Amino acid sequence: MVRGRYTNDRLDRKEGYMASYPAYETSARPDLGARAEFEIRPGVVFPDWQAIRSEVAEAALLIIFRVMGIERRWNHYRPDLDRVRTAILRGFAETARAPSVSRLATVTGMTQQDVLSTLGELKDRDLAVLDESGRRVTGAYPFTEHDTEHTVRHGARALRAMCAVDALGIGAMLGADVVVESRCRACGAPIRAETADYGKSLKSCNPKDAVVWVGDHYTGGCGATSLCTTIAFFCGDAHLRSWRESSESGASGHRLSAEEAHQVGCAVFGPMLRRIGVEA
Ligand SMILES: [Zn+2]
Secondary structure (H helix, E strand, O other), rough: OOOOOHHHHHHOOOHHHHHHHHOOOHHOOOOOOOOOOEEEOOEEEEEOOOHHOOOOHHHHHHHHHHHHHHHHHHHHOOOHHHHHHHHHHHHHHHHHHOOHHHHHHHHOOOOOOHHHHHHHHHHHHOOOEEEEOOOEEEEOOOEEEEOOOOOOEEOOEEEEOOOOOHHHHHHHHHHOOOEEEEEEEOOEEEEEEEEOOOEEEEHHHOOOOOOOEEEEEOOOOOOOOOHHHEEEEEEEEHHHHHHHHHOOOHHHHEEHHHHHHHHHHHHHHOOOOOOOOOOO
C-alpha cells in the first residue's frame, strides 16, 4: 500500500507538494515515480499521457499504477496476449457479455487450449477476470459481467463497467460517444455523464458538481475486487466527505472532478483497441 507523505488530506488543504511543483516535472516528484509507458502493440503506447491535463489526474494515475504493480501487468506483453485480450474487449463491446472460450478461439484463430492458457496468464497479470473454474471470462478492464453501479450506454447496448474511471474511459476506447449512468456511492442519487469528440472529451455531467473518488486499495492481485470497488462517483463533495468519514475505503486516495476522472479513463483505455490488426 502507498502510505506516508502522500495523502489526500494534503491535497484537500491545497498545501500538498503537488501544488509546489510546476506542472509535469515528474522528475521533481520522486514520491510518484516516473510516467511508466509500454508499447502494447506496434505504434501504440499505453497509457496515453497526452490525455492527462491535470496534476491531480496525473497523481491519481501514478498511484493506481504503483499500487497495482503496473510492470507486472504489461512487461513482456506479447501479441498472443493482446490478441485474446482485444478479442475479449471487442466481444464485450458488441454483446455486453464476455465471449466464451470457443468464441475467442474462433475470433483469434487459436486452439481452445491455447486460449485457456493465455487466459490464465491474462488473469495472473490482472488483465482479465475469470470465474472460479478458470475457464470462463467474467471481466476485462473496463468491462464486467457483474452488476456494478456503472452502466455505459453505447448505441442500444448497456455495457457494465468495473468502476467510475473505467466507465468514463469506454467512449475513448471505442472511439464513440457514450452516456455513463451511475449513482452517488453515498446517497444513490443518479449521476449521468456524456462524452463528445468520439469519447475524448466530457460533454456534460449531472449533477455538475459530481466528483469521483479514486481509492488506492489493491489486494489479492485483482483490481476488480479491490481497487475498482473504491473508484466511484459522488453527487458532490459533501457526500464524498461523509462517505470517507464512515468508510475504510475512503482512508486514502484522490478526489477528482468528473472531468479529471475522464482524463484518467482516456489515458488508460484510449490505447486499448488502437491499431488492432494494423501491420507495423
Ligand atoms: Zn450523494
